[in-house]
Amino acid sequence: MAFFSTEGLSISFGGLKALADVSIDVQRNSISAIIGPNGAGKTTLFNCISGIYRAQQGRIIFKDKEIHRLPPHKIAALGIARTYQNVELFAHMTTMDNLMLGRHLFLKTGLLSGATLFHSRSRSARDEIANRDRVEQIIDFLELQAARNEFVSNLPFGTQKKVELGRALALEPELLLLDEPCAGMNVEEKQDLMIWLKDIQEEFGITCLLIEHDMSLVMEISERITVLNYGRKIAEGTPDQIQNDPQVLEAYLGGDDRAEN
Amino acid sequence: MLWQIVIGGIAVGSAYALIALAMVIIYKTSEVLNFAQGDMACLSTYVTFMLLHGYGFPFWVSLPLTLLFAFVLGACCEFLFLRRAKDPTVLGLIIMTLSLEMILFGLLSWKWGSDQRELPFPITSYDTFTIGSFYVSRLEVLTFVVALVMMALLFLFFRYTKTGIAIKATQLNRDSARLMGIRTNRILMGTWGLSSVVGAVAALLIAPASTLDPYMMWDPLLKGFSSAVLGGMTSLPGAAAGGYIVGIVENLFGTYVSIEFKSAVAFAIIVLILCIKPSGLLARHYVKKV
Amino acid sequence: MKKMLLWTIVMALVIAVCAAGAVTAADAPGVSDTEIRIGQWAALTGPAAAWGAVARGAEAYFKMINDEGGIHGRMIKHLVFDDQYNPARTVAGIKELVEGPGVFAFVAGDCTACALAARDYLVEKKIIWMALGNAWSIKPDRHFFFIYPNYLDEAAILVKYAVETMGKKKIAFFYQNDDYGKGGLKGAQQQLEKYKLKLAAEVPVEPQDRDLKSHTMAIKNADPDVVILWVNPTSAVIMRKTAAAMKFAPLWMAPSTLADPALMNQITGGLWEGTIFSCLAELPDADIPLMKKYRAAFEKYVPKGERWGIMYMAGFGFAEPLVEALKKVGRDVTTDKVIAELDKMTDFKGIFGHITFRPEDRQGQKEVFIAEALKDGKSKRLSDWIKADR
Numbered sequence: 001m002a003f004f005s006t007e008g009l010s011i012s013f014g015g016l017k018a019l020a021d022v023s024i025d026v027q028r029n030s031i032s033a034i035i036g037p038n039g040a041g042k043t044t045l046f047n048c049i050s051g052i053y054r055a056q057q058g059r060i061i062f063k064d065k066e067i068h069r070l071p072p073h074k075i076a077a078l079g080i081a082r083t084y085q086n087v088e089l090f091a092h093m094t095t096m097d098n099l100m101l102g103r104h105l106f107l108k109t110g111l112l113s114g115a116t117l118f119h120s121r122s123r124s125a126r127d128e129i130a131n132r133d134r135v136e137q138i139i140d141f142l143e144l145q146a147a148r149n150e151f152v153s154n155l156p157f158g159t160q161k162k163v164e165l166g167r168a169l170a171l172e173p174e175l176l177l178l179d180e181p182c183a184g185m186n187v188e189e190k191q192d193l194m195i196w197l198k199d200i201q202e203e204f205g206i207t208c209l210l211i212e213h214d215m216s217l218v219m220e221i222s223e224r225i226t227v228l229n230y231g232r233k234i235a236e237g238t239p240d241q242i243q244n245d246p247q248v249l250e251a252y253l254g255g256d257d258r259a260e261n
Numbered sequence: 262m263l264w265q266i267v268i269g270g271i272a273v274g275s276a277y278a279l280i281a282l283a284m285v286i287i288y289k290t291s292e293v294l295n296f297a298q299g300d301m302a303c304l305s306t307y308v309t310f311m312l313l314h315g316y317g318f319p320f321w322v323s324l325p326l327t328l329l330f331a332f333v334l335g336a337c338c339e340f341l342f343l344r345r346a347k348d349p350t351v352l353g354l355i356i357m358t359l360s361l362e363m364i365l366f367g368l369l370s371w372k373w374g375s376d377q378r379e380l381p382f383p384i385t386s387y388d389t390f391t392i393g394s395f396y397v398s399r400l401e402v403l404t405f406v407v408a409l410v411m412m413a414l415l416f417l418f419f420r421y422t423k424t425g426i427a428i429k430a431t432q433l434n435r436d437s438a439r440l441m442g443i444r445t446n447r448i449l450m451g452t453w454g455l456s457s458v459v460g461a462v463a464a465l466l467i468a469p470a471s472t473l474d475p476y477m478m479w480d481p482l483l484k485g486f487s488s489a490v491l492g493g494m495t496s497l498p499g500a501a502a503g504g505y506i507v508g509i510v511e512n513l514f515g516t517y518v519s520i521e522f523k524s525a526v527a528f529a530i531i532v533l534i535l536c537i538k539p540s541g542l543l544a545r546h547y548v549k550k551v
Numbered sequence: 552m553k554k555m556l557l558w559t560i561v562m563a564l565v566i567a568v569c570a571a572g573a574v575t576a577a578d579a580p581g582v583s584d585t586e587i588r589i590g591q592w593a594a595l596t597g598p599a600a601a602w603g604a605v606a607r608g609a610e611a612y613f614k615m616i617n618d619e620g621g622i623h624g625r626m627i628k629h630l631v632f633d634d635q636y637n638p639a640r641t642v643a644g645i646k647e648l649v650e651g652p653g654v655f656a657f658v659a660g661d662c663t664a665c666a667l668a669a670r671d672y673l674v675e676k677k678i679i680w681m682a683l684g685n686a687w688s689i690k691p692d693r694h695f696f697f698i699y700p701n702y703l704d705e706a707a708i709l710v711k712y713a714v715e716t717m718g719k720k721k722i723a724f725f726y727q728n729d730d731y732g733k734g735g736l737k738g739a740q741q742q743l744e745k746y747k748l749k750l751a752a753e754v755p756v757e758p759q760d761r762d763l764k765s766h767t768m769a770i771k772n773a774d775p776d777v778v779i780l781w782v783n784p785t786s787a788v789i790m791r792k793t794a795a796a797m798k799f800a801p802l803w804m805a806p807s808t809l810a811d812p813a814l815m816n817q818i819t820g821g822l823w824e825g826t827i828f829s830c831l832a833e834l835p836d837a838d839i840p841l842m843k844k845y846r847a848a849f850e851k852y853v854p855k856g857e858r859w860g861i862m863y864m865a866g867f868g869f870a871e872p873l874v875e876a877l878k879k880v881g882r883d884v885t886t887d888k889v890i891a892e893l894d895k896m897t898d899f900k901g902i903f904g905h906i907t908f909r910p911e912d913r914q915g916q917k918e919v920f921i922a923e924a925l926k927d928g929k930s931k932r933l934s935d936w937i938k939a940d941r
C-alpha cells in the first residue's frame with residue numbers, strides 16, 4: 001500500500017470537469033511532482049487533498065486511512081500541510097505570528113505569550129517556549145531572521161512564499177503539498193529552495209508533492225512525475241520517461257515554456 | 262455645562278462602544294451585519310430579570326448565568342441559523358439577521374409582553390455623586406469602567422490566547438486557518454457567543470437607566486451600529502472610539518444645536534462616513550484580496 | 552283557480568317573511584332572539600400585546616352582564632380577534648366578523664393606524680363603534696361615539712390645576728414628538744395664554760430614545776417649578792431617572808396615559824412618588840361600589856396572574872355606555888334606536904367620568920380629576936372632576 005494515494009478522483013464545476021478519474025501514488029519520503037498546462041486541475045487536486053474541496057467521486061488514502069470525507073482541520077492534524085500558489089498568509093500578522101499559528105495544533109495551553117506575562121517556569125510558559133523554539137529553528141532554516149517581526153503583507157513576494165513554506169513546516173507534516181513554490185522567485189532563491197526541499201525530504205523525513213512549472217527544477221528534484229491535462233492524468237513516470245512521452249510533448253505544444261506563469 | 266454634557270456623552274458612549282464591539286466581532290469573522298444583536302442582548306437581559314425576579318436568585322448568581330446564556334444564545338444563532346445558509350450573498354445575510362431579529366422580538370413580546378419592567382440592579386442610575394460641579398451617577402461610572410475592562414479583556418484575549426489568535430486568523434483568512442488545524446466552524450460559533458456576551462453586558466448596563474421592554478435595544482443598537490461604522494466596521498479600537506464619539510457628539514448636538522434632531526445624529530454619521538470614508542476613522546489602509 | 556290563489560298567498564307570505572327578515576338584518580345586524588354580538592379587535596400577541604388587557608376587561612364585563620341575566624333576555628356574545636397591531640389584519644378581521652356572523656357594534660379597538668384603516672369600512676356598513684382614541688385623530692361619523700377627552704382638554708386641565716390650585720407659574724412641557732405630544736403641547740399653551748403666561752421650556756423627544764441627558768439638561772436649565780411629562784411610560788421613566796441623577800426635582804405632572812401609579816412606581820424604582828397626574832377613570836383601588844363590583848368580576852372571570860389596572864378598567868369603561876343604551880332601548884333593538892338612545896345620554900356615570908353624547912358632539916367625556924402618586928404605587932385623589940375651559 002502506498003503512503004499516499006488518490007483513486008479515481010473526480011470533481012466538476014458546473015459543466016467543467018476539473019478532475020476526471022485521477023489516481024496517483026506517492027511513496028513515503030519521496031519528492032514527486034505534478035505538472036500540466038494552466039487550468040489542468042493541479043491546484044484543484046491539492047484543494048481536494050487538503051479538504052478545501054470535496055471530491056464528487058473517488059477516494060483519498062493517507063497512511064491507510066480514508067481522508068476524503070474529513071474537514072480540513074482534521075486532515076491537517078493527520079499530517080498534511082500545504083502552501084498556495086498565490087500565498088495565503090495571515091496578512092495583518094508578523095512572520096512570527098504566522099509561524100506560531102502553524103503551531104496551533106501543538107499548543108496545549110490556552111494562553112500565549114505566557115512566558116512574557118507570567119512566571120517563566122509555569123506550564124503555559126514552558127509549552128510556549130517549546131513551540132517558539134521550534135519556530136525559531138524554522139526561521140533559521142529558511143533564513144527568515146530579517147523578516148521575523150515584519151508584517152507579512154510588507155514582505156516581497158518571494159519572502160512571503162518562504163514564510164508560507166515555513167508555516168507549513170511548523171505543522172510538522174508528514175506530507176507537504178507545495179503549489180508552485182518557485183513562482184515569482186529569482187534564480188538565486190530557486191537554488192536555495194531546491195536545497196531546502198532536499199533537506200526537508202532527507203533531514204526532516206517529509207514527503208513532498210509539488211506542483212511546478214519550472215521544468216528544470218522539476219526534472220532535477222523529483223523522483224516521479226504525474227502529468228495532468230484537462231483534468232485527466234495523461235502520463236506518469238520518472239523524469240526521463242516523462243521528457244520523452246509524446247503525449248506530454250503534445251500537451252505542452254512542443255515545449256511551450258510556461259515557467260513564468 | 263459643556264463638561265457635564267461631555268461626561269454624560271462618555272457614559273452613554275461606553276454602552277454604544279460595547280454594542281459596536283459586539284457588532285464588529287461578528288462582522289470581522291462572518292462578514293455579517295448582525296441586526297439581531299440588540300434583541301439577542303435584550304433577550305439575555307430578560308433572562309437576568311427572570312432569574313432575579315422569577316427564581317429569586319441573587320444578582321451575583323444571575324449575572325454569570327446570564328452571560329452563559331448569552332454565549333449559548335449567540336452560538337445557537339450562528340449554528341442553527343446562519344450556518345444553514347449555503348453560499349449566501351451579503352444581502353441574503355442581512356435578510357437573515359433581520360429575520361432573526363424579528364423572531365427574537367416576537368419571542369420577547371410573546372413571553373414577556375410589551376409592558377415595561379424595572380430590572381432589579383444593584384446600583385440605581387440616580388445614585389449620584391459630584392465631582393466639582395458635575396453630577397456623575399454610579400451607574401455611569403460602572404458602565405464606563407465595565408466598558409474599559411471589557412475592552413482590555415478583549416484585547417488580551419485576541420492578543421494572548423490560543424483561541425483569540427485562532428479567531429484573528431479565521432478573520433484574516435478562513436481557508437488558511439482551517440489548514441492550520443483551526444476548527445473555523447467552532448470559531449464562528451464562538452465569536453457569535455462572545456459577541457452576544459458583550460452585547461448582553463451592554464444591555465445589562467442600559468436597562469437600569471431606562472426600562473426593560475422589548476424595544477429597549479433599538480435605539481442603542483442604532484447608535485452602536487453607527488459607532489461601528491464610524492470605526493470602519495472591522496476595527497475593535499475604532500468601534501470603541503466610535504462609541505465615545507457618537508455618545509459625545511449626539512449629546513452636544515442635542516444641547517447646542519437641536520434636541521429635536523438629536524436622534525438623527527447617529528443616522529447622519531452613518532451616511533456621512535459611508536460617503537466620505539467608508540473604511541472608518543481609524544481603519545488601516547488595506548485592500549481586500551479578491 | 553283556487554290552487555293559483557293559494558300559491559299566490561304562500562308566495563306573498565314567503566316574500567313578506569323574507570323581506571321582514573331582511574329588514575331586521577339591516578336594522579340590527581348581529582342581533583338575534585337570544586344574542587347580541589359585539590366585536591372587538593385587539594393586539595393579543597405582538598409588540599402591543601398589553602392592549603389585550605382591554606379586550607379581556609371587556610370580556611369580563613360582558614360575562615358579568617350575562618350572569619346577571621343579559622339584556623332583555625339576550626346574551627352578549629363578545630367576538631374578539633387578534634390584529635397584532637397590524638391595520639391590514641384589523642380590516643380583514645372586521646370584514647370576517649361583519650360579513651360572517653354579523654356584528655351589532657364594536658367596542659374599543661387599539662392602535663390609531665388600525666382604527667383609521669377600520670373607519671371607512673365601519674362607516675360603509677353603518678356599524679356602531681364605541682371608539683378608543685378621540686375625534687381629534689379619527690374623523691367622526693354618525694355611528695361613532697368617542698369617550699376619552701381629547702389631548703388638548705386634558706393638558707389644559709393639568710395646566711389649570713397647576714396654576715389655579717397649586718399656584719405654579721413656571722411650567723416646562725416634555726412631549727413626545729408626534730400628534731399625541733403636540734396635541735398636549737397645544738392644549739397647555741392655550742391654557743397658559745389665558746393667564747398671560749408662556750411655557751418655560753418645550754422639549755420634544757423621540758419615543759424610542761434611550762438617552763435623555765440633553766433633554767433633561769434643557770429642561771433643568773429653564774429652572775421650572777413644574778414639568779409636565781407628555782410622553783410614553785418609557786420616556787417618562789428615563790426622564791425621571793436622569794433628572795434624579797442630576798438632582799433635579801421639580802413638581803412632576805403627567806396625563807392619564809401615565810395614570811397607572813402601581814406600574815409607574817415599579818418601573819421607576821419608586822421615583823414616581825409625588826407625581827401629580829390626571830385620571831380619566833376612577834382609581835383602580837377607589838373605594839366605591841361600582842369599582843368593587845368590577846374588581847369582583849375581574850377576579851372571577853380573568854385568569855389568575857393578571858393585574859387589575861387601567862387597561863382592564865378601560866375594557867369595562869368602553870362597554871358601559873353601549874350596555875346602558877341597549878338596556879334603555881328595550882327588546883326591540885335596531886342600530887338607529889341605539890344611536891338615538893346614546894345621543895340622549897347625559898352625564899352618564901360609570902367607571903369613567905361623566906359622559907354626555909349629542910348628535911353634534913360625540914366627544915363623550917370632557918373632564919378628568921387630579922390625583923397624586925403615593926409611596927408603593929398607591930395614589931390619592933386630590934380633586935373632583937374638572938372640566939376644561941380653554
Ligand SMILES: Nc1ncnc2c1ncn2[C@@H]1O[C@H](COP(=O)(O)OP(=O)(O)OP(=O)(O)O)[C@@H](O)[C@H]1O
Nearest residue numbers: 013016018036037038039040041042043044045085
Ligand atoms: N471553485 C471553482 N469554481 C469553478 N471553477 C473552478 C474552481 N476551481 C477551479 N476551477 C476550474 O477548474 C479548472 C482547473 O483549475 P486549477 O486551478 O486546478 O488549474 P491549475 O492546473 O492549478 O492551473 P494553473 O497552472 O493556472 O494554476 C480551471 O478551469 C478552473 O477555472
Ligand SMILES: [Mg+2]
Nearest residue numbers: 042043044085
Ligand atoms: Mg494552480
